[in-house]
Structure formats: structure tokens, C-alpha cells
Amino acid sequence: MPQTEKLEESPKGRLSRDIQRKIGQQLRAMYTDVVNEGVPDRFADLLRRLDDKNK
Amino acid sequence: MPAQDDMREAMLAAVPNLRAFAVSLCGDIDRANDLVQETLLRAWAHQDSFEPGTNMSAWLFTILRNHFRTEYRKRRREVEDADGGYAERLTSPEAQTGHVEFGELREALLHLPPDQREALILVGASGFSYEEAAHICECAVGTIKSRVNRARKKLAELLTIELEQEAEIEHEVLIRRAV
Numbered sequence: 001m002p003q004t005e006k007l008e009e010s011p012k013g014r015l016s017r018d019i020q021r022k023i024g025q026q027l028r029a030m031y032t033d034v035v036n037e038g039v040p041d042r043f044a045d046l047l048r049r050l051d052d053k054n055k
Numbered sequence: 056m057p058a059q060d061d062m063r064e065a066m067l068a069a070v071p072n073l074r075a076f077a078v079s080l081c082g083d084i085d086r087a088n089d090l091v092q093e094t095l096l097r098a099w100a101h102q103d104s105f106e107p108g109t110n111m112s113a114w115l116f117t118i119l120r121n122h123f124r125t126e127y128r129k130r131r132r133e134v135e136d137a138d139g140g141y142a143e144r145l146t147s148p149e150a151q152t153g154h155v156e157f158g159e160l161r162e163a164l165l166h167l168p169p170d171q172r173e174a175l176i177l178v179g180a181s182g183f184s185y186e187e188a189a190h191i192c193e194c195a196v197g198t199i200k201s202r203v204n205r206a207r208k209k210l211a212e213l214l215t216i217e218l219e220q221e222a223e224i225e226h227e228v229l230i231r232r233a234v
Binding site: 016019020024027028029030032033034035037038039040042043044047048050051054055 | 099
């Protein structure tokens with residue numbers, strides 16, 4: 001029965017969409033976590049030194 | 056020289072995103088910081104190759120990405136020489152980053168081939184379009200799309216197994232308590 005097969009497929013498809021959505025959220029959350037740390041002093045210092053050297 | 060101050064400001068503004076990209080690529084905060092430092096030094100030395108009016112962030116990401124790829128190949132060769140094997144020696148990502156809550160995701164990311172990993176991060180986390188990601192990785196848009204799809208599928212496999220194992224262990228504990 002092709003009808004039943006379709007019905008059986010859809011929960012699986014939904015599960016995989018749920019998993020994909022969760023992974024996407026986690027990936028962005030993990031990334032944002034680091035972004036929110038801002039600019040560590042060593043990089044601000046480095047760019048200041050490079051800038052001064054060129055002036 | 057005002058243009059140089061603009062350059063410095065733009066590079067500074069890109070640092071948080073460059074660090075996030077680097078950590079996601081290599082799973083190690085110290086190595087990520089070194090990658091960003093090298094990226095800034097190279098970008099500064101090659102300011103002339105930046106075309107004004109184009110995306111500064113994409114330009115910096117390209118430099119970081121290329122540097123990572125070169126390093127990755129070098130490391131792989133060193134490990135192969137030492138072990139006669141291909142695997143990159145990895146310690147626990149949690150111990151390396153200190154971000155325990157994303158430990159499983161970080162570890163799963165490291166199991167992806169680097170070309171899939173970078174494509175997924177650029178599109179799925181950094182917020183670049185497929186076109187921009189293709190430009191950064193110097194490949195066709197279709198290639199990026201297929202890498203992102205394969206990465207998503209593989210991650211789902213890796214993390215679903217993890218989740219299922221956790222559920223099974225919890226289940227067993229409950230049964231043992233009940234008995």
C-alpha cells in the first residue's frame with residue numbers, strides 16, 4: 001500500500017528535520033559563544049603595534 | 056594615514072568572528088588564537104591585495120582558511136611520519152577549549168573532512184551566503200552546497216548515535232534502580 005508507506009516515511013522525515021534544526025542551533029550557539037568573548041587584548045595590542053610601526 | 060586607521064578598525068572588528076571560525080575549524084582555542092594572529096599579520100603585510108569596496112571580512116576569512124589548510128596538511132604529514140597513520144592526534148576537545156557544553160558537537164565537527172567542516176561553519180554559523188563561501192573556499196557554489204549537505208548528514212549521524220547511547224544508558228540505570 002503506497003499510502004501507508006508515505007505515512008511511515010513522514011515521522012522519520014520530521015525526526016531528521018528536528019535533528020537538523022537542533023544541530024543548526026547548537027552550531028550557531030557554539031560559534032556565538034566565542035564571538036561574544038570579543039577581542040582579546042593580544043590582538044588589539046598586535047594591531048596597535050603594527051599600526052605604529054607603519055606611521 | 057586615515058586609510059590605515061580604517062584598516063586597523065576593520066581588522067579589529069573582524070577578530071571575534073575570525074576566532075569563532077578558527078575554533079570551529081581546529082577545536083583548540085590556543086591554536087585558534089595562533090591562526091588569528093597569523094591571519095592578522097599576513098593581512099597587514101598584504102594590505103595592497105585587498106580590493107577596497109569588497110568584503111573585508113570575507114578577505115580575512117580566506118586568509119585564515121588558507122593558512123589553516125596549509126597547517127593541516129603539514130601536521131598530517133608530521134603525524135604520518137611519526138605514526139605511519141593518517142589520523143591527526145587529538146586530545147579531548149573539552150579539555151582544549153573549556154567550553155564543555157559544546158564538547159560533543161566540537162568532537163563531531165572534528166570527525167568531518169576539513170572541506171565539509173569549513174563549508175558548514177561558513178554557511179551555518181558565520182552567516183555567509185553559498186556564493187561568499189564558495190569564493191572563500193575557491194570552489195564552485197554547487198560544490199559548497201553539496202559539502203554543506205554532506206556535513207549536515209554526517210553530523211546528524213554522529214550526534215544521533217551519541218544521543219541514542221545516552222538514552223540507552225539512562226534507560227539501563229532506571230531499570231537497575233527499579234530492580
